[in-house]
Amino acid sequence: MHLSRFARVRLGHSMTPLEPLRELSRVLDGPQLWIKRDDCTGFALGGNKVRKLEFLMADALAKGATHIVTHGATQSNHVRQTAAAAAHLGLSCIGLLETRLSDADDDYHNSGNVLLDRLFKCLLEERPAGCDMNAEIELVAERLRGQGARPYTIPGGGSNPIGALGYVLCAQEIVTQATELELVIDSVVHATGSSGTQAGLVAGLQAQNSGIPVLGIGVHKPRDIQEENVYRLALRTYDLIEARGLLSRESVVANCDYLGAGYGRVTPGVIEAVELLARTEGILLDPVYTGKAMAGLIDLVRKGFFARDQNIVFVHTGGAPALFAYRASFDEPALLRAPRARAAS
Numbered sequence: 001m002h003l004s005r006f007a008r009v010r011l012g013h014s015m016t017p018l019e020p021l022r023e024l025s026r027v028l029d030g031p032q033l034w035i036k037r038d039d040c041t042g043f044a045l046g047g048n049k050v051r052k053l054e055f056l057m058a059d060a061l062a063k064g065a066t067h068i069v070t071h072g073a074t075q076s077n078h079v080r081q082t083a084a085a086a087a088h089l090g091l092s093c094i095g096l097l098e099t100r101l102s103d104a105d106d107d108y109h110n111s112g113n114v115l116l117d118r119l120f121k122c123l124l125e126e127r128p129a130g131c132d133m134n135a136e137i138e139l140v141a142e143r144l145r146g147q148g149a150r151p152y153t154i155p156g157g158g159s160n161p162i163g164a165l166g167y168v169l170c171a172q173e174i175v176t177q178a179t180e181l182e183l184v185i186d187s188v189v190h191a192t193g194s195s196g197t198q199a200g201l202v203a204g205l206q207a208q209n210s211g212i213p214v215l216g217i218g219v220h221k222p223r224d225i226q227e228e229n230v231y232r233l234a235l236r237t238y239d240l241i242e243a244r245g246l247l248s249r250e251s252v253v254a255n256c257d258y259l260g261a262g263y264g265r266v267t268p269g270v271i272e273a274v275e276l277l278a279r280t281e282g283i284l285l286d287p288v289y290t291g292k293a294m295a296g297l298i299d300l301v302r303k304g305f306f307a308r309d310q311n312i313v314f315v316h317t318g319g320a321p322a323l324f325a326y327r328a329s330f331d332e333p334a335l336l337r338a339p340r341a342r343a344a345s
């Protein structure tokens with residue numbers, strides 16, 4: 001697997017730390033928990049999209065793009081990071097925001113990632129929930145072409161085989177770091193949404209014959225759809241990197257039991273996970289992705305899903321800027337609830 005064959009623009013800080021979550025592991029009294037700090041990719045407050053965008057933006061530049069057109073939910077981390085990458089590279093950016101939570105408050109519609117999109121001078125357009133957003137970005141691209149521009153469209157979450165290369169690279173980092181730390185990793189756990197992160201990890205870990213299983217915690221779709229989306233993209237990514245051997249359907253596992261009332265809807269488990277990580281480790285999760293994934297991981301640990309002698313790596317995919325858009329979910333009564341963790345006592 002020779003990723004230097006693919007064009008890449010450096011945007012973030014790679015070889016993000018792989019560190020023990022000592023206090024969280026102690027409080028939960030289960031397996032040894034570790035964290036891969038992809039919230040520390042740096043660029044524009046970091047997160048998983050930086051890795052994908054290094055390959056996607058290189059492709060856009062190679063194709064002579066003048067405009068980047070992409071989409072996401074209102075509080076999309078992907079749109080924020082794409083807008084920053086476009087600004088950095090001197091390209092115009094148009095972000096279509098799908099209003100999935102029409103009942104949300106003003107913070108949701110204007111703070112957090114939306115505030116940052118505007119700082120990066122991204123032109124924002126809203127679309128109603130349920131719209132075919134990939135079709136919508138093609139319509140915008142068509143409009144721009146009519147005006148003499150050269151638009152480059154990026155699907156939601158940057159999730160196509162080029163974007164997923166970012167997580168093939170992350171899989172290489174994880175295996176290298178495990179070797180350095182003499183760490184036997186029993187499972188990698190992370191939030192899965194538009195599928196590119198999991199597809200890249202599954203393809204990259206299999207291409208290295210690492211034997212490390214991946215568990216995606218779903219934040220959007222039901223399990224059968226999520227796993228099918230990830231598997232299809234993992235196969236295409238596997239082809240792109242010309243990996244040998246079988247990529248089995250069984251290597252793609254998503255647990256979508258922690259979705260609650262749906263995408264972007266906070267659950268009590270999310271509030272607990274965000275508070276617990278802040279108070280035991282000083283680490284900020286987000287309410288939509290990593291909070292839900294960590295809520296799932298915490299519940300699985302409590303149910304004894306992992307053996308005590310196992311090492312579980314949680315990939316922190318970023319997203320903390322959205323905390324400011326969810327201020328009302330972390331209001332004072334919630335903060336004054338009985339402390340659950342040592343750090344809160």
Ligand SMILES: Cc1ncc(COP(=O)(O)O)c(C=O)c1O
Binds near residue numbers: 048157192194195289
């Ligand atoms: C913070 C964060 N974590 C995880 C994900 C999920 O990654 P993917 O869309 O590649 O499945 C996203 C996607 O938007 C995200 O913003």
